[in-house]
Amino acid sequence: MSGQNGGTMRENNSTFENRPVTMNEKNNLLEIEEHMYILDDVEKPNVFRNMFPYSEIPKIPFNDRIVPHNMPKEIWITDTTFRDGQQSRAPYTTEQIVTIYDYLHRLGGPNGLIRASEFFLYSKKDRDAVYKCMELGYQFPEVTSWIRASKEDFKLVKEIGMKETGILVSCSDYHIFLKLKMTRRQAMEHYLSVIRECLEEGISPRCHLEDITRADIYGFVVPFCVELMKLMEEYNIPIKIRACDTMGYGVNYAGAVIPRSVQGIIYAIHTHAGVPHALIEWHGHNDFYKAVANSTTAWLYGCAGINTSLFGIGERTGNTPLEAMVFEYAQLKGTLDGMDTTVITELADYFEKEIGYEIPPRTPFVGKNFNVTRAGIHADGLLKNEEIYNIFDTEKFLNRPVLCSVSDTSGLAGIAHWMNTYFKLHGDKQVDKNSMLVQEVKKWVDEEYAGGRITVLTDEELIEQINAACEKLNLTIG
Structure with missing residues (x-):
């Protein structure tokens, strides 16, 4: 059976005709319960060579399968300046991290539209910054972490007093087969065991589905997310899904084929895996100049959180710029909802004068020549x-x-x-x-x-x- 926006749907043994017909309260139409998707434990990796021929430019195929707009009532921004943003530059000092975090709090405004910021915990400098940021007592941005998938790190998160941590769960066969040297089933079982350990410590996991725009959406991503939702129900602890466009392959074109279609990915995670809007987050990279457009598209099609980095500073070509999504939010919602955009200029001045980071002069909103x-x-x-x-x-x-x-x-x-x-x-x-x-x-x-x-x-x-x-x-x- 052909899947939404491409791919192959795998169903369990229950027959289609025995599924109940129910009323969808959103559109007032009768519908049959969604298909169930099980892991497709392939013997060889599916690297979508037809879309990603390494010796050629990647291709963007279409099948003209369209999914509806489904923007959540509440949307927000999250920050990775101190995590992904530090992977491409000299580390910030503890004092610089605390200062920037304070700026982010002011920028997010009284409604906390910059919802969370993630931190490394590997070094004493990182942990000192975490403690000092938490001592400020701000509700937002919530201080969260990024750790290795180990019991020792889970305990560290709990000792510090964090409620949430990010965990890497790479989801494409490029990573599962070629990097981890596992099968899909082995990878899924390993990930679920690690996440269960996190839940046992009472910590809310944020699952970073690395390289999702080269992953088998219905053969691995959706079945995996279904299992994560079962764990969430069992432990009664939220489990967030961060869809990571690690290589910037995502596109926002209507009718494009998954795994390149941003809207197709968000639709699959929300509609077919049953992940609530508020637990879906998009993390984009700018390798093909699409980080901002893809992030906005993720909002429009059901993703509540957009992960960003100040001035787009991040690995390779960088992440979605935080300041860009502030103005995308205002354009979509018709209001800034309390965000103080003048702080963006203060941050740009701080980065240039105090940190020594040179912002390209034509960078929108912050470059010296943008207006x-x-x-x-x-x-x-x-x-x-x-x-x-x-x-x-x-x-x-x-x-x-x-x-x-x-x-x-x-x-x-x-x-x-x-x-x-x-x-x-x-x-x-x-x-x-x-x-x-x-x-x-x-x-x-x-x-x-x-x-x-x-x-x-x-x-x-x-x-x-x-x-x-x-x-x-x-x-x-x-």
């Missing part, structure tokens, strides 16, 4: 009305007033506008277009373009000339 207009004709429009070339009121939401670059068309007003916005001058500290400083800089600008220049002036060039003019005129700015 700078450079084209002369655009600058002219911007000076007349900033809504023409600014995405929203960036000064209100990010403390980042729109900036126009300086060129031969800017004039005295344009140069004055650049100075006031770049140096954040307000009130009587603002420079006027008729000031000696502005006129002195304008002379240099005119000379540049009279000499044949056609490109806009860079920030660095302008700062150099402004400093020189201030020294010549014995003036200070600001």
